[in-house]
Amino acid sequence: xxxxxxxxxxxxxxxxxxxxxxxxxxxxxxxxxxxxxxxxxxxxxxxxxxxxxxxxxxxxxxxxxxxxxxxxxxxxxxxxxxxxxxxxxxxxxxxxxxxxxxxxxxxxxxxxxxxxxxxxxxxxxxxxxxxxxxxxxxxxxxxxxxxxxxxxxxxxxxxxxxxxxxx
Numbered sequence: 001x002x003x004x005x006x007x008x009x010x011x012x013x014x015x016x017x018x019x020x021x022x023x024x025x026x027x028x029x030x031x032x033x034x035x036x037x038x039x040x041x042x043x044x045x046x047x048x049x050x051x052x053x054x055x056x057x058x059x060x061x062x063x064x065x066x067x068x069x070x071x072x073x074x075x076x077x078x079x080x081x082x083x084x085x086x087x088x089x090x091x092x093x094x095x096x097x098x099x100x101x102x103x104x105x106x107x108x109x110x111x112x113x114x115x116x117x118x119x120x121x122x123x124x125x126x127x128x129x130x131x132x133x134x135x136x137x138x139x140x141x142x143x144x145x146x147x148x149x150x151x152x153x154x155x156x157x158x159x160x161x162x163x164x165x166x167x
Contacts, residue, residue, distance in 0.1 A: 002034060002035040003033070003034040004032070004033050004034075005032040006029075007027055007044065008029055009027060009029075010027040011024055011025065012044065013025070018139070018164045021163075026046050026048075028045045028046050028047065031043055034062050036062075036063070037061055037063065038061055039060065039073075040059045040060070040061065040062060040065075041056065041057065042055075042057045042058075044056075048117060050116070053078060054078070054079045054080070055076070055077065056076070057074070058074070058075040058076075059072050059073065071091060072090065072091055072093060073089070073090050074089060074090070074091055080117055081108075081113050081115075081117040082108045082109055082114070083108035084107055085106050086106075087103070087134060088102060089101065089102035100134075100135065101133060101134070102133075102134050103132075104132050104133070104143070106128075106129075106130040107128060107129045108128055110125065110127070110128075111126055111150065125150050126150065126151060127150075128149065128151075129149045130147070132145055132146040138164065139162045139164040140160065140163035141163070142159070142160050142161075143159040146159055
């Protein structure tokens with residue numbers, strides 16, 4: 001058997017556990033699908049402010065989840081403002097925000113295409129590609145094994161964003 005759910009309207013809010021900062025995403029439409037031997041999937045088309053965004057979240061098949069309930073494979077993809085974000089990996093269950101660690105890729109043609117999404121003036125440099133291990137930790141977020149390429153420039157290292165202290 002299979003299960004399908006259609007989404008029309010609504011709101012999805014992402015929230016930083018330390019600062020409480022919220023990012024509301026208006027849901028335009030989407031759907032969820034669970035089918036035999038197929039990854040469970042959720043696809044959402046929405047808007048962040050007025051910027052269109054598309055999400056896909058795929059997880060382990062329901063049969064695999066029943067047989068191995070301690071962890072699941074996950075793929076998260078988001079497209080907005082000319083940028084594409086992907087997160088891939090395996091998460092222990094139940095999922096706790098401080099346990100998340102996934103391979104991350106973020107890419108696009110030009111940094112300035114992100115201006116309407118993040119409300120910051122950016123230079124028209126590109127193309128850009130960021131690869132890293134993305135982790136949510138108690139103090140915020142970490143990017144390890146970071147490789148960033150913008151145009152012909154490259155940067156390797158580690159980045160930590162601490163959201164736990166006073167701002």
